[in-house]
Amino acid sequence: MPGISREEVAHLAKLARLELKDEELDHFAGQLDDIIGAVAAVSAVADDAAVPPTSHPLPLTNVMRPDEVRPSLTPQQALSGAPAQEQQRFKVPQILGEE
Amino acid sequence: MSEELIRLTAAELAARIASGEVTAVEATEAHLARIGAVDEKVNAFLHVDREGALAQAREVDAKRERGEKLGPLAGVPLALKDLFTTEGVPTTAGSKILEGWIPPYDATVTKRLKDADVVILGKTNMDEFAMGSSTESSAYGPTANPWDLTRIPGGSGGGSAASLAAHMAPLAIGTDTGGSIRQPAAVTGTVGVKPTYGGVSRYGMIAFSSSLDQGGPCARTVLDAALLHSVIAGHDERDSTSIAQPVPDIVAAARNGSASGMRVGVVKEFRGEGYQDGVMQRFDESVELLRELGAEIVELSCPSFTKALAAYYLIAPSECSSNLARFDAMRYGLRSGDDGSHSAEEVTALTREEGFGDEVKRRVMLGTYALSSGYYDAYYGSAQKVRTLITRDFEKAFEQVDVVVSPTSPTTAWPIGERVDDPMAMYLADVCTLPSNLAGNSAMSIPCGLAPEDGLPVGLQIVAPAMADDRLYRVGAALEAAFQARWGHPLLEEAPSL
Structure with a gap:
């Protein structure tokens, strides 16, 4: 499999919402290339249709409970860690563009 | 008095408190004093909750x-x-992005500890979001290994x-x-157990890789680990991956250590290049000891x-890239x-750049890459x-043996x-x-001696099938007793005084 370029790392950082500095891009590109080179060992089984994937150690089914009102955090508690709040709501920076 | 109290096992201390010989406040003060005396050198605690601990202790008394x-x-x-x-x-997960965050609720593990009247002294240092094997990725500085303050204490739970x-x-x-209880136990000469996945609730345990993460006990003896394990384990309706079955009787297993008649597997893939000579020497001696004990x-x-x-x-970076998406600077934690x-999106990216180490x-980007179309x-x-x-492979192994043993980590503690x-x-x-972790079964690390070349602790790993955690304690207790009979004292007594 191919290695990873500096441009690809910049794209990944964008997808992952990390505003990386230029020197970080250089630093991480080399390291991620090494790591991806090593973990590519798993591809030996990529085409083995006889092996099903395992996503979880337990055979999971969704767990439901009766839909009834229970005690929960108060609005004050839920908002207690908010960087900014207004009118009992989380206050966030502008989401939509102005154009 | 207080010098003696800090050297007792949890079981001994609990017995003295129960009999009234020692008060919970005395026990707590002795440990707070020890933290005050040595933690400047070790940096094990991110936060010491002196008042909370003493209040809990007074309530016990x-x-x-x-x-x-x-x-x-x-x-x-x-x-x-x-x-x-x-x-x-305060709860930080070792990250700057959660600096100053005060959670409005207790994790299930926290709640069970409080309900059991265990006194919580404070919060310990760790690799950021539990990602690391040395505690150096903490945003709050590394922790030192008490055996040699220039070396790492393992990680993430250093x-x-x-x-x-x-x-x-x-x-x-x-x-x-991936080893964040067992590897630190190995390199510090202590005991650590990863319970069966689903054995201990993950509710309120900040998620790194949800299909692998498992909370568990750390102690200086196998019995103490069992006593603590039994306090925190068991079904929790707040964790949908919590196993709704009775926990095996691990305390009885720890009190009745035996390897006699046990079939013990030695996996040949767990040796070779990268394994330190002194680690393999202690491992091979441990296998020989198991044979002498009747295994x-x-x-x-x-x-x-x-x-x-x-x-x-x-797998772990993929799950972490998804789990850590919640740190978006909107509802709690840092905002830059x-x-x-x-825009909000720019604020998220600026915050994550500043708040993550x-x-x-690396892992968030690696996971993003691995999950890309x-x-x-x-x-x-x-x-x-x-x-x-x-x-x-584990299923096949456990058709032939009761437990598998290996070194816990290929080397002893390395320099910071x-x-x-x-x-x-x-x-x-x-x-x-x-x-x-990948298979979800249970595993333990116990001390098995010091590596001759550097005098640092070596861990022996014992692995059992899922929901057979009691086997770890049965074999671990037998080995612990046999090692101590051979050494004449617990291994930690050989650690330098701080």
């Missing part, structure tokens, strides 16, 4: 005076890894392990996603284990760049297939700084522990 029933560990102090939420007490080895607490809680030794091959590291470093000139950034099948999909093969900028070298520390 009051209950006792009123004649109320106390739990088996009532009044015993504990160090809690900073990955668990604690109502009203603070919990170091607090035990330095006698700042007789009990601690860790979390183990039957069976050589095994688990060929897929050689791909565990590769599979783990795709909110000066009116940046290098290892977290075009790479998903080759990386994440293949890693999931390797996970199946590893599970099958040595692997910081070499992620692959860091990851190799977990090569023996990762397979149990």
Whole structure:
């Protein structure tokens, strides 16, 4: 499999919402290339249709409970860690563009 | 008095508190004093909750005076890894992005400890979001290994392990996603257990890799680990992956240690290049000791284990890239760049850049890469297939043996700084522990001696099937007793005084 370029790392950082500095891009590109080179060992089984994937150690089914009102955090508690709040709501920076 | 109190096991201390010989307040003050005296050198604690601990201890003493029933560990102090939420007490996960955050609720583990009257001394240092094997990726500085302050205490739970080895607490809680309880136990000469996946609730345990993360006990003895394990284990309706079955009787197993008649597997893939000579010497002696204790030794091959590291470093980063998306600067934690000139999305990216350290950034990007369209099948999909093969290898092994043993980590503690900028070298520390996380079974590390070349502790790993955690304690207790008979004292007595 191919290695990873500096441009690809910049794209990944964008997808992952990390505003990386230029020197970080250089630093991480080399390291991620090494790591991806090593973990590519798993591809030996990529085409083995006889092996099903395992996503979880337990055979999971969704767990439901009766839909009834229970005690929960108060609005004050839920908002207690908010960087900014207004009118009992989380206050966030502008989401939509102005154009 | 207080010098003696900090050297007792949790079981001994609990007995003295129950009999009234020692008060919970005295026990707590002795440990707080020890923290005050040595933690400047060790940096095991991120936050010491002196007032909270003393209030809890006073409550235990009051209950006792009123004649109320106390739990088996009532009044015993504990160090809690900073990955668990604690109502009203700062919780950072070792990250700058959560600096100053005060959770409004307790994790289930926290709540069970409080309900059992265990006294929580404070929160311990860790690799950021539990990503690391050395505690160096903490945003709050590294923790030192009490055996040699220039060396790492393992990770991610280095603070919990170091607090035990330095006698700042007789009990601690860790979390183990790839070895973060067992490897720190190994390199500090303490005991650590990764319970069966689903055995201990993850509610309120800040998520790193949800299909691998498991909280568990850390202690200086096998019995203490069992007592703590039994307090925190068991079904929790707030964790949909919590197993709704009775916990095996691990305390009875720890009190009745025996390896006689046990079939013990030795996996040939767990040796070779990268394994330190002194570690293998102590491991081979441990196998010989098991034979002397009446165990039957069976050589095994688990060929897929050689791909565990590769599979783990795709699966764990993939899950972490998704889990850490919640740190978006909107509802809690750090917010940077909110000066009116940046959009919400820009604020998120600026905050994550400032709030996350290098290892977290590497793993988030690696996971983003592995889950990208075009790479998903080759990386994440293949890693999931390797996970199946590893599970099958364990299933085949456990048809032939009751437990598997290996070194816990291929080397002893290395100097602080040595692997910081070499992620692959860091990851190799977990090569023996990762397979149990991928398969979801239970595993323990106990001290098995010092490596002759550097005089540092070596850990022996014992692995049992899922929901057979009692086997770990049965074999671990037998070995612990046999080692101590041979050494004449617990291994930690050989650690230098701080």
